[in-house]
Amino acid sequence: xxxxxxDTFLRALLRExxxxxPIWIMRQAGRYLAxxxxxxxRAGDFMSLCRNADLATEVTMQPLAxxxxxxxxxxxxxxxxxDAMGLGLYFAEGEGPRxxxxxxDEWAINDLTPIDPWGNLRYVMDAVSxxxxxxxxxxxxxxxxxxxxxxxxxxxxxxxxxxxERVKGMAYGRPDLLHKxxxxxxxxxxxxxxxxxxxxxxxxxxxxTWGGALSNAAYQEFSLAYMQQxxxxxxxxxxxxxxxxxxxxxxxxxxxxxIAAIGCDAVGLDWTxxxxxxxxxxxxxxxxxxxxxPTILLTTPEIVRxxxxxxxxxxxxGTGHVFNLGHGVSRVTPPENVAALVxxxxxxxxxxx
Amino acid sequence: xxxxxxDTFLRALLRExxxxxPIWIMRQAGRYLAxxxxxxxRAGDFMSLCRNADLATEVTMQPLAxxxxxxxxxxxxxxxxxDAMGLGLYFAEGEGPRxxxxxxDEWAINDLTPIDPWGNLRYVMDAVSxxxxxxxxxxxxxxxxxxxxxxxxxxxxxxxxxxxERVKGMAYGRPDLLHKxxxxxxxxxxxxxxxxxxxxxxxxxxxxTWGGALSNAAYQEFSLAYMQQxxxxxxxxxxxxxxxxxxxxxxxxxxxxxIAAIGCDAVGLDWTxxxxxxxxxxxxxxxxxxxxxPTILLTTPEIVRxxxxxxxxxxxxGTGHVFNLGHGVSRVTPPENVAALVxxxxxxxxxxx
Numbered sequence: 233x234x235x236x237x238x239d240t241f242l243r244a245l246l247r248e249x250x251x252x253x254p255i256w257i258m259r260q261a262g263r264y265l266a267x268x269x270x271x272x273x274r275a276g277d278f279m280s281l282c283r284n285a286d287l288a289t290e291v292t293m294q295p296l297a298x299x300x301x302x303x304x305x306x307x308x309x310x311x312x313x314x315d316a317m318g319l320g321l322y323f324a325e326g327e328g329p330r331x332x333x334x335x336x337d338e339w340a341i342n343d344l345t346p347i348d349p350w351g352n353l354r355y356v357m358d359a360v361s362x363x364x365x366x367x368x369x370x371x372x373x374x375x376x377x378x379x380x381x382x383x384x385x386x387x388x389x390x391x392x393x394x395x396x397e398r399v400k401g402m403a404y405g406r407p408d409l410l411h412k413x414x415x416x417x418x419x420x421x422x423x424x425x426x427x428x429x430x431x432x433x434x435x436x437x438x439x440x441t442w443g444g445a446l447s448n449a450a451y452q453e454f455s456l457a458y459m460q461q462x463x464x465x466x467x468x469x470x471x472x473x474x475x476x477x478x479x480x481x482x483x484x485x486x487x488x489x490x491i492a493a494i495g496c497d498a499v500g501l502d503w504t505x506x507x508x509x510x511x512x513x514x515x516x517x518x519x520x521x522x523x524x525x526p527t528i529l530l531t532t533p534e535i536v537r538x539x540x541x542x543x544x545x546x547x548x549x550g551t552g553h554v555f556n557l558g559h560g561v562s563r564v565t566p567p568e569n570v571a572a573l574v575x576x577x578x579x580x581x582x583x584x585x
Numbered sequence: 586x587x588x589x590x591x592d593t594f595l596r597a598l599l600r601e602x603x604x605x606x607p608i609w610i611m612r613q614a615g616r617y618l619a620x621x622x623x624x625x626x627r628a629g630d631f632m633s634l635c636r637n638a639d640l641a642t643e644v645t646m647q648p649l650a651x652x653x654x655x656x657x658x659x660x661x662x663x664x665x666x667x668d669a670m671g672l673g674l675y676f677a678e679g680e681g682p683r684x685x686x687x688x689x690d691e692w693a694i695n696d697l698t699p700i701d702p703w704g705n706l707r708y709v710m711d712a713v714s715x716x717x718x719x720x721x722x723x724x725x726x727x728x729x730x731x732x733x734x735x736x737x738x739x740x741x742x743x744x745x746x747x748x749x750e751r752v753k754g755m756a757y758g759r760p761d762l763l764h765k766x767x768x769x770x771x772x773x774x775x776x777x778x779x780x781x782x783x784x785x786x787x788x789x790x791x792x793x794t795w796g797g798a799l800s801n802a803a804y805q806e807f808s809l810a811y812m813q814q815x816x817x818x819x820x821x822x823x824x825x826x827x828x829x830x831x832x833x834x835x836x837x838x839x840x841x842x843x844i845a846a847i848g849c850d851a852v853g854l855d856w857t858x859x860x861x862x863x864x865x866x867x868x869x870x871x872x873x874x875x876x877x878x879p880t881i882l883l884t885t886p887e888i889v890r891x892x893x894x895x896x897x898x899x900x901x902x903g904t905g906h907v908f909n910l911g912h913g914v915s916r917v918t919p920p921e922n923v924a925a926l927v928x929x930x931x932x933x934x935x936x937x938x
Binding site (some may be wrong): 531 | 748749750753754757758797798799800801802803804836838839856857858859862878879880881883884885888892895911915917
């Protein structure tokens with residue numbers, strides 16, 4: 233298995249020289265694309281789309297057909313692991329993911345065991361294999377999962393985006409129970425991501441969507457420690473190729489030094505962080521991924537080009553930057569603005585390499 | 586006009602010695618108190634409560650009757666200024682504040698002019714005067730407003746807590762229009778807060794609830810610059826007493842050095858920041874206010890005492906700390922946990938002074 237023809241994404245993550253700054257976009261296969269909406273309508277609901285390897289491959293490839301992106305990302309959800317534990321993932325219209333059977337009883341927590349990724353998550357591995365074939369080694373494929381803490385938020389609350397009163401109540405009142413959940417999650421995520429690598433994923437990303445809701449001390453104890461456990465357990469090389477790992481805590485800008493120290497290759501940044509300042513803080517240790525405010529993609533191609541140029545200039549000369557948004561692309565984004573972004577990053581970044 | 590009998594709050598803001606760490610609680614007069622709910626039911630809706638000086642005084646005093654808090658805060662809303670501009674503030678049940686007539690047209694923005702606080706905001710000044718009388722100089726009274734940017738978010742979006750697509754679209758596409766709004770807001774807030782001081786407010790606070798949704802550069806241009814303009818225009822001394830100013834950007838932990846440099850006396854911290862690290866960064870320049878995670882108040886008195894102790898220990902010895910939550914108190918907070926918090930802060934902090 234050789235490196236992909238376009239390996240700029242992998243090289244930037246490993247801080248090796250590249251001719252330009254590579255770019256991919258969180259949620260690049262998504263509702264801002266008419267062809268995605270058409271495929272999803274055929275699939276029925278979101279999880280049916282994830283579970284069908286043909287359709288998951290189709291939507292994964294859609295943004296690559298439109299834009300010269302430097303990486304593909306598995307089409308799936310961050311919450312497949314707790315779904316495989318039997319909690320019943322579903323998507324209420326316009327409401328984000330939810331679980332039918334959140335963890336509300338101590339016995340249910342004590343009964344949790346790590347999932348076998350080759351069991352009822354085999355559909356993910358099938359999708360990874362099939363997407364790799366479809367990619368024909370043009371660009372690398374990113375595998376991913378939610379972080380142990382982010383999974384726990386949904387498992388305990390039943391949904392995201394709340395004040396996390398139940399999760400934090402457990403963190404402060406019954407930390408033993410939360411640690412039990414997080415340990416099962418971490419071991420499950422390790423097995424799950426390693427199975428993705430075995431199936432063909434060439435880089436991995438941990439999405440810690442809700443770690444930023446914690447206090448500094450609680451973040452380290454309940455989110456970062458378990459991402460460190462995950463990173464330590466991952467397959468980091470396969471067929472002679474390194475498999476870089478990206479860790480992204482939304483709202484984690486205060487903690488970049490601590491995140492950069494857990495053994496990952498790259499740290500994702502949301503848009504609140506100045507990427508040049510982030511580089512000064514941790515750029516000798518890790519690559520950085522990010523961090524244009526996704527709302528900028530709702531303006532015009534001209535503004536998109538200007539603002540992308542500012543992010544590139546802030547990072548400055550040299551490798552170690554993977555361009556991305558600071559959060560997933562909005563469903564109301566005009567695709568022509570994404571086209572302008574990808575072109576601008578590719579063209580404007582050459583002077584820095 | 587002499588200093589209040591208990592002036593620990595004012596002294597801590599000015600970094601003068603105090604025998605213990607003073608505490609007040611954001612939204613201390615609120616729905617977690619049965620007596621508040623009773624008064625509010627008599628008033629009808631929230632704005633009727635704000636507009637009635639007798640009732641606003643009554644609810645301002647309620648938490649002080651229960652807990653030995655070191656400051657009172659005017660009972661009002663952060664959005665009274667745009668309401669006075671005619672945008673029609675209302676509160677949808679369980680939805681947070683909204684405006685009936687958000688700014689959607691360029692002519693409406695060009696027509697904006699600074700408000701006269703002695704016009705249709707006189708009800709606020711009446712409440713301030715009456716609360717001061719009720720306080721009988723026991724503890725100081727805090728006046729406040731939303732920050733110019735936070736007001737603009739609600740004025741443009743019609744509500745808070747969104748992705749701020751309209752505000753940011755204006756920031757990137759028509760910055761001239763946003764600057765126009767922000768300048769009117771800043772001049773209005775200056776006049777409004779100075780009128781509160783003239784009416785008896787003894788400290789002032791700017792609530793920048795949504796500045797943390799901006800990128801680093803946009804925050805400085807659209808939020809911080811206008812808070813600096815406000816701070817520069819405020820009455821900082823009255824009747825021989827200094828009037829300290831607190832600036833609080835939720836989610837602004839990355840930018841503490843910049844916030845501390847705008848001329849305020851104190852910086853509010855949300856709970857994601859380690860207050861000891863914040864002190865190391867800016868404690869020589871400003872006092873710090875915060876920053877217990879409000880969800881800790883949903884646990885038990887024992888846990889509240891333990892976690893409050895951690896915040897005190899993190900700040901360490903010496904003055905310059907006003908204890909508070911990192912965000913407003915939750916409506917489902919048991920009042921006995923607030924009692925435990927106030928007592929714990931008063932008792933445990935003595936060793937640091």
